[in-house]
Amino acid sequence: MLKNLINLFFPQICEACKTPLQDNENSICISCRHELPVTNFHFENNDVVKKLLYGRLELENATALLHFSKKGLVQELLHNLKYRGHEQIGKFLGDWLGGELKTIETYQTIDVVVPVPTHKKSKRERGYNQVTKFGQQIAKALDVDYYDDALIKTSHTKRQVFKDRVTRFEDVNKRFEIGNTVGLYNKHILLVDDVITTSATIEACGLLLQTIPGVKISVATMAIVE
Known part of the structure; x- marks a missing residue:
């Protein structure tokens, strides 16, 4: 009542x-x-995400939950999550994707989930990293650890959605550093983010993680722009 x-x-x-x-x-x-336009990449062994990074970042597995289109439902969801303080959307999407990934054998070898970090200024303004709840719920579903300090974003960036992949990578690559690597040696890491556009952010973060001895990388995001 x-x-x-x-x-x-x-x-x-x-x-x-x-x-x-x-x-x-x-x-x-x-x-x-x-x-909602689900991709089903992980169910159909679709390599769309891996192909975006082919020759630039070696991946074990890669998926995105939803297709992103301008003025669509997914854009509304992600804008509510990132710019309007609706952090519960990340939890909802993490529960959804985590529940699916735990049924797939190739994702059952993951040892730890690592989020793409946000700069401390953005986190202070927003109050959270929009990827945190998403990653935490996936880690919970897979029954693995969640490390939020493995990567550090060292400088604040403006939106880069309209830059081409090469320009964006050159910019983004300068703005991340490796953080705490304790417990990550010889691990299969699932790198999580909100949206893949040019894939420059995933590439930069993945290459940093691959400097850790014995690491293997998989990727999961909320959405992908195609």
């Missing part, structure tokens, strides 16, 4: 379409969930 009373005055709404959620819905209404 208390929950119903709270929802009457402060209704929870769908993060994608803004309609009130029903009691059995969480973050996203059932209708929007069915409309």
